[in-house]
Each structure stands twice: as structure tokens, then as C-alpha cells.
Amino acid sequence: MKPPSFDYVVADSVEHALHLLADGGDDAKIIAGGQSLVPLLNFRMARPSLLIDINRVPGLANIKKVDQTVKIGALTRHAKLITSNTILQNLPLLPEAAAWIAHPQIRTRGTIGGSLAHADAAAELPVVLLALDAHVTAMSLRGERRIPIKDLLVSHFVSSILPDEIIVEVSVPMPPARTGAAFDEFSRRHGDYAIGGAASMVTLDDHGRCVSARITVLGGGSTAIRCNDAESLLIDGELTTTDIAAAAKTAVNDLEPVSTVHGTSAYRREVIRTLVERTLIQAVHRATPTMESMD
Structure with a gap:
């Protein structure tokens, strides 16, 4: 399909783009890489009367x-x-x-x-x-x-x-010292939309106990989700495999993934649980200093 007709202006500064956007109202859209907007235009799911190209605005890629x-x-x-x-x-x-x-x-x-x-x-x-x-x-x-x-x-x-x-x-x-983090996702083919994904961060004290934890997931609902209850299970713990498995299970308790042709809601929830556990293990490993780094 082809997009509907629209006017196109290249902005030369942020101020120029803002004036164009204000003048265009709800019918004006910003375009940069176009990797999200162009498909919407082609399917006519977006119908702006004005596209404002900001690719040449200096300083926005620093x-x-x-x-x-x-x-x-x-x-x-x-x-x-x-x-x-x-x-x-x-x-x-x-x-x-x-x-x-x-x-x-x-x-x-x-x-x-x-x-x-x-x-x-x-x-x-x-x-x-x-x-x-x-x-x-x-x-x-x-x-x-x-x-x-x-x-x-x-x-x-x-x-x-x-x-x-x-x-x-x-x-x-920037995360504090002795913080480890990891991300992982699963899709049928690399590059496809993910069936599920997770990011985990942990910060350890000098005794190896967890002082901070953050767990976020994709594919579990209508937006990225932070798993606060799962994080709380890790605080003050030594992050054993049992602790991590319990946190991963808690992380998906309230998730409501949408069933798709690639998997049911229950299947996607299990994928996310596995990825939370996997990323937590990797994050703890990365947060733990090696003997070489301690010399």
C-alpha cells in the first residue's frame, strides 16, 4: 500500500521543528528514522497532513x-x-x-x-x-x-x-559499583518481534548481599513492566539459585501476555519466567568481582 498525501518540511533546528509542530497541530508528525512511522503510513494507520523531518537538526545525535x-x-x-x-x-x-x-x-x-x-x-x-x-x-x-x-x-x-x-x-x-545487568529475549527468528524478554540489574554489597534489584519485562502486557514484588524478594539476600528461581516465579504472577499465533498466554508467561531467571543469574555473575579484579 501507499501512504496518503502529506506535506513534507525539513527542520533546521529544534525551534524550527517546534514551530512547525505547533502550527500543524494534531495533523503534524515528527519523522526521524521512520522505522515505525513509515509502516503506519503505508498501512494508512497514520494520516498526518505534515511530516517534519528532524534528521538535519544539529546536536540531537550527541x-x-x-x-x-x-x-x-x-x-x-x-x-x-x-x-x-x-x-x-x-x-x-x-x-x-x-x-x-x-x-x-x-x-x-x-x-x-x-x-x-x-x-x-x-x-x-x-x-x-x-x-x-x-x-x-x-x-x-x-x-x-x-x-x-x-x-x-x-x-x-x-x-x-x-x-x-x-x-x-x-x-x-550510571549504575553504582558492583552492579551487574543482563538482557535476553526469545523470538522464533532473530529479528522477529519477541515472544518475551527480560532485563535484570542487581547491586551487591561487600559481603555479596543484594542491596538493589530491578527486573523489567517485555511481552507481559500492554507496555514494559517493572516487577516490584519480585525485586523485593531479592533485597538483603545472597541471591542463591533458590532466591532467583522464587523471584522469577513471582515476576510473572500478575502478567497477562496476549495469546498469539506464536504462543498462548501461558506459554509466553513461562518464556518470560525463564528469561527473568536467566538474566538474574547473569546479572549476579557480572556483579560479583573476580579474583583478578580484586588484586
């Missing part, structure tokens, strides 16, 4: 470390999340998850801001950024708004970004 926070411009491509030394050194969970996104061609064009604004419940980045306690900065002609990821993700394909706002930056706090 990645920088400021104190204990990594700031990622909204135009940063998925592929850059995998190769950036700043991200690899400070937020290894992010490139681990980004490598699962679709195929190389899509990772080359897709952007972190676009993925978050699209709010796909099966997307990898919302899940890991929820685990990392990130927030986005959205701008409009009214000013800036700081939105935690947990408040950004409303439902499947629904975010809290307002029609006149643009995501310009994603800020991710």
Missing part, C-alpha cells in the same frame, strides 16, 4: 557523559548505541539489548527517541531504559519537560508525549 549520567541525543541510531565507547563503558546493558533490535538495516536508521515515542510493548529499549531508571527530556514552545520512563510509557503504542512536544534527549544514570 552522546556525552555528564557527572554520573550519560546523556543520549534523541536522534542517536540504534547501531550507535552498540558501538559508542561511552555507552559500552558506562551502560553495557543498553548495547546488549540494542543488538536484539530487528536487523542491521533497521538499527542503522532507527533512533532511540523514535523507539520511545512509538512505545511499542515489544520493543527492547523501553524495557532496558525502565530498568536503568532513565528519563527523557521533551521540548515544546512552552518549555522543557522531564519525564521518567515509567511515566512516559502509557500503553501499547501510547506514550505521554504531547502532540506539540519532541523528545530531544534521554538521560541515563
